[in-house]
Amino acid sequence: MILVTGATGHVGGELVRRLAAAGHPVRAMTRRPHEARLPAGVEAVYGDADDPASLDAAFAGARGAFLMSAQGVGTAPGPTHDLALAEAAARAGIRRAVKLSVLDGGAGSDVIARWHAEAEAAVTDPSRDWAWTLLRPGRFMSNALQWAGRLRAGDEVAVPFADRPAASIDPADVADIAALALTGDGHAGAAYELSGPESLTPADELAVLGGTLGRDLHLRPLPDEAARAGMSAYGFPPEVVDAIVQRTRQSDRGAEVLPTLEKLLGRPARTFAEWARAHAAAFSR
Numbered sequence: 001m002i003l004v005t006g007a008t009g010h011v012g013g014e015l016v017r018r019l020a021a022a023g024h025p026v027r028a029m030t031r032r033p034h035e036a037r038l039p040a041g042v043e044a045v046y047g048d049a050d051d052p053a054s055l056d057a058a059f060a061g062a063r064g065a066f067l068m069s070a071q072g073v074g075t076a077p078g079p080t081h082d083l084a085l086a087e088a089a090a091r092a093g094i095r096r097a098v099k100l101s102v103l104d105g106g107a108g109s110d111v112i113a114r115w116h117a118e119a120e121a122a123v124t125d126p127s128r129d130w131a132w133t134l135l136r137p138g139r140f141m142s143n144a145l146q147w148a149g150r151l152r153a154g155d156e157v158a159v160p161f162a163d164r165p166a167a168s169i170d171p172a173d174v175a176d177i178a179a180l181a182l183t184g185d186g187h188a189g190a191a192y193e194l195s196g197p198e199s200l201t202p203a204d205e206l207a208v209l210g211g212t213l214g215r216d217l218h219l220r221p222l223p224d225e226a227a228r229a230g231m232s233a234y235g236f237p238p239e240v241v242d243a244i245v246q247r248t249r250q251s252d253r254g255a256e257v258l259p260t261l262e263k264l265l266g267r268p269a270r271t272f273a274e275w276a277r278a279h280a281a282a283f284s285r
Contacts, residue, residue: 002182003062003094005029005047005085006070008036010142011100014175015066016042024183029058049081055088064182065089067123068100073115074240082119090128096188097130098181099123100174103138103193103254110243131188133181137174138195138254139166141275144205151209151283156218159202160227161248165255167195168205170270172278177264195258197269205272212276213283224249 002019006012007028019026020039029047030036036044047058049069059065067089069081082099089097099120106117123132147157174194181187200208203219210217222230224245231241247253261269 001025001027001062002064002066003027003029003059004066005058006066006068006100007038007044008032009068009070010140010171011174011178012066012068014172015178018175018179019182022179022183027058027062049084052084052088055084056091059088059092059094062089062092062094064096064098065092065094066098066100066178066182069119072236072240073112074237075235079115079119079122083122086122086125086128089130093129095130096132096182097123097128098133098135098178100178101134101136101191103136103195105134105136105191110246111237111239112243112247133187133189134191135174135178135181136191136193137169139168140174141168141170141196141205141272142279143168144202144209144276145279145282147206147209148282151213151217152285155215156220157206158220158222159206160222160224160230162202162219162221164248165199165201165204165252167197167199167255167257168272169194169196169261170275172275173261173265173269177261180264192260192264193258194261195254195256195269197257197271199255199257200272205276208273209276209283212273212280 002024004012004016007016008030016026016028020042027043027045028038029045031048033044033046038044045058047054067085071081101120102116105120106113150157206217206219228241
């Protein structure tokens with residue numbers, strides 16, 4: 001049995017479908033199992049990182065686990081959800097763990113680096129009796145779904161850091177690699193840095209999306225101070241806001257096209273145009 005946490009998310013949902021299609025027994029963990037739309041044969045279970053008993057029930061009998069958390073950096077003293085998932089996996093005696101992390105993992109010294117270093121260490125701790133693999137993607141193409149509400153109502157979106165390029169990756173590609181690591185050999189102890197096949201700015205992505213939808217879409221760049229205010233209003237602590245802006249403006253990390261995905265899967269990464277065609281309905285009026 002393979003347990004997929006975050007099973008209704010962008011990566012987790014794709015992973016559940018891939019594992020089920022390949023005939024693997026899959027258990028999908030979500031906080032709302034009765035609302036989950038899952039393939040036939042997939043077991044939906046309740047699990048919440050703030051509820052340890054629910055995690056023990058979800059992990060029971062699993063031999064492999066996909067571990068991910070959507071807990072925001074700085075919303076707790078540390079990555080408490082990642083730590084809870086790792087402890088539950090250890091109690092259950094899983095044999096293989098694939099952890100969804102971020103590009104660079106815990107490299108650096110700012111609050112974001114410290115958070116992810118602690119989260120990764122919970123999985124790579126030598127005392128853990130499992131084979132682990134870390135997935136470190138950069139920006140997700142699915143971040144563009146943040147524009148969906150605006151584009152269903154009109155043709156303009158306001159975007160922060162609109163001139164900052166990134167080699168965004170399709171979550172479906174990340175799911176393909178997660179499935180490979182969960183079901184195949186040769187990935188124990190690996191930390192895979194992942195990107196998409198091209199470096200695009202948000203403005204470039206909006207232009208591609210407009211071409212897919214057959215619409216003339218417009219981007220209104222947000223000043224950095226407005227971006228700061230938006231992140232603060234969303235609940236990010238000042239230290240996290242400062243780290244995000246500094247990483248975005250003082251480094252081009254994440255813009256480089258990396259060869260890892262094509263080497264692992266034997267095919268090119270999906271382009272943003274392919275992602276846009278697959279998700280066009282989300283932006284339709």
